[in-house]
Amino acid sequence: MSEKTLNPFEIAQQQVKTACDKLGTDPAVYEILKNPKRVLEVSIPVKMDDGSTKSFIGYRSQHNDAVGPFKGGIRFHHDVTRDEVKALSTWMTFKCGVVGIPYGGGKGGITVDPSELSKGELERLSRGFARAIAPIIGERIDIPAPDVNTNGQIMAWFVDEYEKTTGRFEPGVFTGKPVNFYGSLGRTEATGYGVAIMARDAAKRIGLPLEGATVAIQGFGNVGSYAAKYMVEMGSKITAVSDSSACIINEAGLDVAALVEYVNKNKKVKGFPGAAKEVDRNEVLTMDVDILMPCALENQITSKNVNDIKAKIVSEGANGPTTPEADKVLFSKGIIVIPDILANAGGVTVSYFEWVQNLMRYTWSFDEVQEKQEKLMVKAFDDIWALKEEHSVDMRTAAYMMSIKRIADAMKLRGWY
Numbered sequence: 001m002s003e004k005t006l007n008p009f010e011i012a013q014q015q016v017k018t019a020c021d022k023l024g025t026d027p028a029v030y031e032i033l034k035n036p037k038r039v040l041e042v043s044i045p046v047k048m049d050d051g052s053t054k055s056f057i058g059y060r061s062q063h064n065d066a067v068g069p070f071k072g073g074i075r076f077h078h079d080v081t082r083d084e085v086k087a088l089s090t091w092m093t094f095k096c097g098v099v100g101i102p103y104g105g106g107k108g109g110i111t112v113d114p115s116e117l118s119k120g121e122l123e124r125l126s127r128g129f130a131r132a133i134a135p136i137i138g139e140r141i142d143i144p145a146p147d148v149n150t151n152g153q154i155m156a157w158f159v160d161e162y163e164k165t166t167g168r169f170e171p172g173v174f175t176g177k178p179v180n181f182y183g184s185l186g187r188t189e190a191t192g193y194g195v196a197i198m199a200r201d202a203a204k205r206i207g208l209p210l211e212g213a214t215v216a217i218q219g220f221g222n223v224g225s226y227a228a229k230y231m232v233e234m235g236s237k238i239t240a241v242s243d244s245s246a247c248i249i250n251e252a253g254l255d256v257a258a259l260v261e262y263v264n265k266n267k268k269v270k271g272f273p274g275a276a277k278e279v280d281r282n283e284v285l286t287m288d289v290d291i292l293m294p295c296a297l298e299n300q301i302t303s304k305n306v307n308d309i310k311a312k313i314v315s316e317g318a319n320g321p322t323t324p325e326a327d328k329v330l331f332s333k334g335i336i337v338i339p340d341i342l343a344n345a346g347g348v349t350v351s352y353f354e355w356v357q358n359l360m361r362y363t364w365s366f367d368e369v370q371e372k373q374e375k376l377m378v379k380a381f382d383d384i385w386a387l388k389e390e391h392s393v394d395m396r397t398a399a400y401m402m403s404i405k406r407i408a409d410a411m412k413l414r415g416w417y
């Protein structure tokens with residue numbers, strides 16, 4: 001595949017194929033895993049505030065459910081495509097396999113720029129999407145969650161609309177809900193926390209002290225902002241942060257709490273008074289830092305900029321931020337890439353805990369949740385590190401190898417091949 005297309009679904013297929021070949025799996029395994037089991041495309045008509053009706057296209061892709069119900073977020077973004085959602089659902093299957101939670105992969109999205117909608121329009125769109133996908137989801141079938149530009153409020157609307165549509169009380173059908181509406185303590189922080197602790201463990205392996213280590217973060221939404229918070233708690237300095245407006249820099253370390261407050265109010269990092277300098281948003285990736293955390297979108301580290309990456313560790317908060325061509329270069333330069341399916345698995349891990357709490361009608365404390373998350377992720381990190389050493393492969397290939405084995409075993413036992 002040429003990097004020219006940068007089609008995330010072709011990239012996901014290539015990653016799965018590489019690991020299947022390395023493991024020497026039965027050809028049936030790749031044959032089953034190369035495509036999602038089902039993709040639903042829906043058109044959602046929404047009454048706009050000006051009285052007109054506009055319809056939006058949405059998708060839910062269900063990749064594989066050999067291990068358990070489909071699981072994965074819903075993205076609201078103007079660049080959402082069918083292939084992007086298919087790729088994201090594929091990555092979810094392997095992510096759940098990496099941390100060993102009893103789910104398969106799913107993902108959804110709507111092609112929309114939510115910043116152009118009023119609150120009422122956003123609610124009507126969210127409810128319309130929940131009605132449209134209701135026939136194929138369920139607490140024990142497919143459990144969506146938040147992703148880019150979706151949040152706890154949207155999950156609450158989804159649950160309410162789903163319950164009205166089906167006539168069933170079923171709060172566990174979505175995760176990432178507000179804590180006072182069947183959500184779990186620790187879910188909001190979970191993905192960023194995981195990205196940070198995976199960077200911590202990689203730093204330990206290569207003898208990089210976290211105290212004073214410099215960090216650049218692309219994307220300052222849910223994942224990027226919590227990754228920043230936890231890196232600061234571990235003694236590191238966040239010297240560069242970007243979003244779609246700009247990249248802000250302060251070599252002495254940005255004040256993360258003040259930046260969070262600023263972004264909550266102004267919706268962007270541009271203009272943050274605590275920055276010493278502002279540059280083009282893409283420069284964040286090539287900063288001279290110890291640790292780089294891409295926490296925005298796919299296809300950010302490519303053959304075009306990979307030779308300029310200076311970080312020693314890349315902890316992938318985003319899904320699919322590195323292309324396979326760039327991966328090869330990073331590996332040859334000895335840069336440790338903690339792959340998305342491990343680094344950002346904290347989100348789905350705590351979604352799993354939320355779902356378990358919903359099914360039990362019981363709640364755990366914040367510390368209990370974080371402790372359980374850390375235990376699962378650290379074990380996955382250690383197992384993948386050992387596999388990477390044994391097979392002399394990068395961490396991504398090792399993570400896929402470990403995960404594919406689990407999924408292939410379940411498919412075999414089910415008699416799918």
Ligand SMILES: NC(=O)C1=CN([C@@H]2O[C@H](COP(=O)(O)OP(=O)(O)OC[C@H]3O[C@@H](n4cnc5c(N)ncnc54)[C@H](OP(=O)(O)O)[C@@H]3O)[C@@H](O)[C@H]2O)C=CC1
Pocket residue numbers: 146147148149150191218219220221222223224242243244245267268281295296297298317318319344345347348
């Ligand atoms: N939320 C979760 O639990 C999980 C999320 N992920 C992945 O993490 C990534 C981020 O998700 P999340 O934090 O939830 O999403 P949010 O919507 O909360 O934040 C996305 C951030 O990315 C920024 N961004 C968008 N485009 C660019 C760009 N071209 N350059 C720099 N920054 C950009 C946005 O800036 P702006 O607002 O200016 O557009 C925003 O700061 C996604 O890849 C998602 O799939 C993975 C696992 C779980």
Ligand SMILES: O=C(O)CCC(=O)C(=O)O
Pocket residue numbers: 071072073074095143144145146147175176319344345347348349351
């Ligand atoms: O919390 C979840 O279920 C899924 C989160 C997600 O979409 C992801 O990990 O990419």
